[in-house]
Amino acid sequence: MSKLEQFRKQQALREQLANRPLLHVAAAPEDVAALLTKQTDSARLASLDYLSSLSLALQAAPRDAHELLRELDQEFDQVRVDDLLAKAQRDIIGAIAGPLGLGKFLAVYDKQGGNVTTVHNARQDFYANPDEEKYNRDDYDRGLNSQGKKFAGVGEKSVGSTFTRGQLDKEQKLRDGYTGETVKGDQTSPDHIIPLKTYHQNGGFMQSKTQRADFGTDTENLISTQRHINNSMNDDEKLEWLEKKSNGRQVTNEEHYKVDRKLVEKALKRGQETADRHGPSTSEKAAYYTTHAAQTGMTEGLKMGSQQAFGMLMVELFSGALDEIKELYRNGRQSDTILAELGERLKRVGVKVAGRWEQMLHGFSGGFISGFVSNAVTVMINLFVTTGKRAVRMIREGIFSLLKALKTFLFPPEEMTFAQAAHEALKLLAAGGVVIGGVVLEEAAEKLILGVPLFAPFAGVLTAVLVGAATALSMTFVCYLLDKIDLFGAVRAERDKQMIGSLDTRIDAQMTLSMSVIEELDGYLLTTSSPT
Structure with missing residues (x-):
């Protein structure tokens, strides 16, 4: 039952009491007559009216109303x-x-670096699975490629030895790919233009050992140079190596070894094309x-x-x-x-x-x-x-x-x-x-x-x-x-909702009490009063 229906029912009961003929009451028993001769409790009757009671409280006792709201507010804060x-x-x-x-x-x-090796991390030498992914030169130099060949480790049958022999002239000499000088073949060794470590860090770690060996044995990434130059380069990238001053020297490697930069740049173009061809594509990465x-x-x-x-x-x-x-x-x-x-x-x-x-x-x-x-x-x-x-x-x-x-x-x-x-x-x-x-x-x-x-x-x-x-x-x-x-404003909305709910509960309790008193009184009067 809604509050409006409760109020209407309450009002109807009150009107029923108010309009009851006095003749009926006059013939009531002595206990009813005694009850009716008592002084009227105006405050009690006023309390039975939900709306007038609420209005009266707010007009006559605003401090009480504010105190009630403050009490409800404190209750909310305490619960929170x-x-x-x-x-x-x-x-x-x-x-x-x-x-x-x-x-x-x-x-x-x-x-x-996380659980997955990235190119960026590989360049910093961080590998999620070092046993499988960390750079190992033997995978490129001594691993078998797709044709079952190796770059080194099998004497004259190696790809490196075959490549060097292919560069020799009748006098067993060849042209140094970085300096342009003609030197004896036995003073040279084949160099990987794009260093194997650089290739590995740029994506070679993603590939199988066979794929790594395929790059290591591709002659398009090889060039013959003097052995001391090759040893000095190690795994350095070529342009960086040219600018270095190795072994405490005052001059750069380019000056010390009399390297022709144009020849290096030309070789790098060829080597990079080879690395791009062998390396994993963007979709593969x-x-x-x-x-x-x-x-x-x-x-x-x-x-x-x-x-x-x-x-x-x-x-x-x-x-x-x-x-x-x-x-x-x-x-x-x-x-x-x-x-x-x-x-x-x-x-x-x-x-x-x-x-x-x-x-x-x-x-x-x-x-x-x-x-x-x-x-x-x-x-x-x-x-x-x-x-x-x-x-x-x-x-x-x-x-x-x-x-x-x-x-x-x-x-x-x-x-x-x-x-x-x-x-x-x-x-x-x-x-x-x-x-x-x-x-x-x-x-x-x-x-x-x-x-x-x-x-x-x-x-x-x-x-x-x-x-x-x-x-x-x-x-x-x-x-x-x-x-x-x-x-x-979520807490304020929740506070208002709880306070309104608490007020509704109190009002419902008072309305229920009022209605029960009226109904009880009405029933009592109906059963004890009768016309003469």
């Missing part, structure tokens, strides 16, 4: 603070068990990154999913245990023996934890998606900048917070308004920023604890506990500040 403190307790446990607990343990497997990002993303997803699920498990376990300890302290023991008491309480904790399996499953799936996405983001970043191990972890935690915020903002629960969704998403982003700050603080805190010999054996645990607690408290403080700032 209690919820915030309860959440802080869970956040402390979660921070210790999650990003700063299990997350720290999983971070041991993080790699500088994209396929390599995509495939490896997907493979490693699965592993990262499992790591992050496990972290979130285990973190939630620990939160529920320890929170349940703390609740049982509080209940035991307040109400005392309920079983005859300590073992029975402990068993009963552990059973309740277990039931509570088991009841959260669905949330843990959601936590695992959310963590899995975040781990997968963060791995892909890390790969993209490493195309341009090499990330450190701690940066990889920060990206992972940051992406997790970002995705949670986006989910809350884009797919809020049905009862949540746009402003509330935006407010909660902002708090999630802020909390994620605090967690990232905790990861940064963690290293400094651990070093500080390791400096104290007494605490050094427990440095890892102490760091997780102290930094976890500090992080959770900081998250609570930041969320409290965001509630106070209330950028989207």
Whole structure:
């Protein structure tokens, strides 16, 4: 029944009482007559009228009205603070068990530069899988190419020896490809114009050993030069080598070895064309990154999913245990023996934890998606900048917070308004920023604890506990500040809704009481009064 219908019913009952003939009342029994001869309680009758009572209170006692609103406002603030403190307790446990607990343990497997080798990282000599991808000259020099040939290591049958013999004239001399001089063949060796290491760092690490050997044995990237020049070049790129002053000399290599720069530049053009022909194309590089990002993303997803699920498990376990300890302290023991008491309480904790399996499953799936996405983001970043191990972890935690915020903002629960969704998403982003700050603080805190010999054996645990607690408290403080700032008006709207709800509850209670009194009085009069 709506308030309007309740009011109309109340008014109808009052009018029915007011219009009842006095003749009927005159013939009433003595107890009714005695009741009617009593002094009228005007205040009581006024209280039975919902609208007039509310209007009278506001006009005659505005201080009481303001005091009631202030009381409701304080109740709202107290409930919010209690919820915030309860959440802080869970956040402390979660921070210790999650990003700063299990997350720290999983971070041991993080790699500088991420889980997928990029060209940028290879040039810095960072490889995700060094055993397979790190530069090894033997893969190019001594590996078998597609035709079963090697550049070196098989004497005169090697591609290098065959190439040199092809350059000799009748006097067993040849033209130095870099200086233009004619020199004896036995004083020269074939040089890879585009260094093998340069080729490897620019994409050769993505290829098979056979493909690497194909480039190493391609004569279009070979040139004959004097052995001492070749040895001096090592794996340097040619133009850089020309400008170097090797072995402490005052002149450049170009001047010292009397190298003809034009011949070098001409050779480089030929060598680069050969490298481009053998190296992975843009589409092949994209396929390599995509495939490896997907493979490693699965592993990262499992790591992050496990972290979130285990973190939630620990939160529920320890929170349940703390609740049982509080209940035991307040109400005392309920079983005859300590073992029975402990068993009963552990059973309740277990039931509570088991009841959260669905949330843990959601936590695992959310963590899995975040781990997968963060791995892909890390790969993209490493195309341009090499990330450190701690940066990889920060990206992972940051992406997790970002995705949670986006989910809350884009797919809020049905009862949540746009402003509330935006407010909660902002708090999630802020909390994620605090967690990232905790990861940064963690290293400094651990070093500080390791400096104290007494605490050094427990440095890892102490760091997780102290930094976890500090992080959770900081998250609570930041969320409290965001509630106070209330950028989207969500807290104000929630406050108004709760206060109006509380007022409605009180009004409904008073209306119900008024109607019950009127109905009871009306029924009593109807049953006790009759015409003479």
